[in-house]
Amino acid sequence: MAYKDFRDFLNTLQKENQLLTIDEEVKPEPDLGAAARAINNLGDNTPGLLFNNVYGYNNAQIALNVIGSWSNHALMLGMPKNTPVKEQFFEFAKRYSEAPVPVQREESAPFHECEITEDINLFDILPLFRINQGDGGFYLDKACVISRDVTDPDHFGKQNVGIYRMQVKGKDRLGIQPVPQHDIAIHLKQAEERGENLKVAIALGCEPVITTAASTPLLYDQSEYEMAGALQQEPYKIVKAKLSNLDIPWGAEVVLEGEILAGEREYEGPFGEFTGHYSGGRSMPIIQIKRVYHRKNPIFEHLYLGMPWTECDYMIGINTCVPLYQQLKEAFPEEIVAVNAMYTHGLIAIVSTKSRYGGFAKAVGMRALTTPHGLGYCKMVIVVDEDVDPFNLPQVMWALSTKMHPKHDAVQIPDLSVLPLDPGSNPAGITHKMILDATTPKAPETRGHYSQPLDEPLTTKEWEKKLQDMLSK
Template sequence: MRELPPFPSLRGFLDWCGENGQLKPVPDAVPVRHRMTAVHRAVLEAGGPVLRFDNPVLDDGSRSTVPVVVNLFGTPERVAAGLGVTLDGLDDLGAFLAALRAPTPPDGMRDALSRWPMLKAALATRPKIARSGPVQDVVLEGDQIDLTRLPVQTHWPGDGGPLITWAVVLTRPHGTEADAVGRYNAGIYRVQVIGRDRVIMRWLAHRGGAAHHRSWQARGERMPVALVLGADPATLLSAALPLPEAVSELTFAGALNDTRPRLVPGKTVPMMVPAEAEMVLEGWVSPDETAPEGPFGDHTGYYNPAEPFPVMDITAITHRRDPIYLSTYTGRPPDEPAIIGEVFNRLVLPTITGQIPEIRSVWLPPAACSYRMAVISIDKRYPGQAQRVMMALWGMLPQFSYTKIIVVVDDDIDPSNWDDIAWALATRMDPARDVTILENTPMDYLDFASPRPGLAGKMGIDATTKIGSETSRDWGTVMQTDPKDAEFAAALIARHFKAPGA
């Protein structure tokens, strides 16, 4: 499954980026307040390289000795590389993810042997517990802790303060032991710095971290948490992948890396943490104390208002001797989450087609905040099939419960081509007949268009050719050039015309 060498650490991946001309050091002094994000956004929109800011300027005007890396996943090619494959290898990885969700028994010895790579990958998820690792070369506790000395960015002019954006937040449910890594949840959540040793954890109610917190909260106990900064790319992307609930993101990273993950015990919390990470913030989340988090610019392109979320007290900062701080921003697409979403769209297709076989392709337009809109092409065979597919997709994965618009087209339409979509809508859809409206369905809490937070409508548009009882009219025939005529035209043009610019 893996095509590239393993990247057990962030710096190993950065070395690979450098060798492939995809890493650019920035020696200039660049403020972490607003301007670093402005540079990052301009480079990302141009499809540019990973940036390493070697002289970050803190809010008090002093220079940080910790370089800042941004735009790690600023292109689809680098997202795929972080998963260990080329863009061409994404389909095989998607098939592997689909098999994890719905494994089938082998059909004979040959089929069993063909699945050995999958078995090897599963075995690689078993963590290796070590006594020490580079992430704990330096341990800061008590008065030595000072988050304000880290180059944490304030991204947008309306932001409420410095925001940690690429933390892999490790939690476990109440009643489990620290070494029960298979029960861990790894999520990417916003972390607002509000003091020298205090942060706010922003996890929405449906996320794994919030569910674990409720299990500790119900017993009036604080929850141990580890914030991993600068994890290896497999761990970063596993924390964002739509994995089955029974699959631990932390251990699945071992399957992606084709090697057993190496973990070390935390210094001040009963948690295991990645030994090769750049930095870990250890601490405890209060069962009842909250603080207003935000406002912050979000992936919708709007600021979300300040709201109360749990407070975490930091009890230790551990890091390598020469740590790197990994960061990103979220905003109206394009941004790194949108680019990651493009790749994940391809990865999830085998899972979708395994459950809804008539689907041929799915496109989640990045400009529509990745998952707010979906265009689906199907092999249509019977009346009402488009509506059945809409309902099935909305109920299949948690991510699609937030998709507010689904457009269904025939398999002769390219669902990622806006001209094809517009033609299908204009010629195969009647607004009075082919639009399905649902009310009071789950919706992204950050969708300001929703009448009520977390609850809104959905629209399905059937832009397929109408068959059987769907219409009482004879349907038109699509015009197409005969293949032999197309070959004649191509040969004539090749003889008499030069290609533009030739």
């Protein structure tokens, strides 16, 4: 099911009627951001967008909303486009558990067709535009940024592929926001403690499987490339960078090579973030670009993000749920059923679990807060019974309204860490967190009246499948 490159995936979207090609002339601003916002407003199964006629950018093709629906997300996994979200979750979890899959190394890549080593000017190379009108400048917001652990450079798993926002600061300079909870912040700290610049490679227009892996909260020594191989069920192709020992996605459309300058900071922002708020401006590190590669007539990809739901939420939805699910199952292998952390990158998480005894669900919530992702996100954890589908919000609301007692089941923990982008944190990066226990009380907790649950009719499951098959024809 592996896609050869970004173009191969776009071709699949086209064949599945999940790509809308727009040939009429549009303006970079506000048309591109407005169109991406609009398509996200129209439902869960909307197509990607490919613009072929952008004013001011001769012959440039710009793709948006590429995995901005559950249909396109299913196609990214090689599944039928009508696959339900819950089925995608469990298939993703199955493949996640099959990692690592060794990579396939190549000597050269299609992006080596064109190479720029002097007089680099990103304003000439890239079609730049603001996604939201309050952004402080032009941003690269869906690029895979590759860096390595400086103290252990030969450990393949400690090479990080992550997605970080980057503001264009000049013709060959980018600002980058390395959030402290993310791996690149560790690499930069290591380099700066040595007084060294941190080498980075930036890949734009990649297959969705690597952008998905890059936005997954893996463990520090887990390789995104080996996870991408597990997700696509065959080895992922990489090629060595020319200016460093970094590995680059083989199928990228455009690659920038450079380094983060040790100790150098510039004002960056504001930027419309996945929280649905502008993040303001902060002093952030600078990347000096030293070399650019690109395919002939590259296809440029951008990501719209803002008030959920947008492509960002589809891209980081299931792949935020699965690591939490796997890490909780390591602690409670027989109890954890499913995890829904799709909302605002897991600032809220819903965990379905069997409860062994009174107070057990609250302990599950505490464990969720101490996972690697939970430390920086997971501001609220809702715990429900095993027969409540965490992906079915009416069921979750039912559990909250009938099972949770405000006196006994709302647990607040003060002054824990959260990513600074959370607009509710005060000071930035610190917040109270909460566990809401919406499970049926177990002994020795014997309050409430839960002895007569209402069961569904006997053949409901058979009818669910029959009706789903009819609707998909």
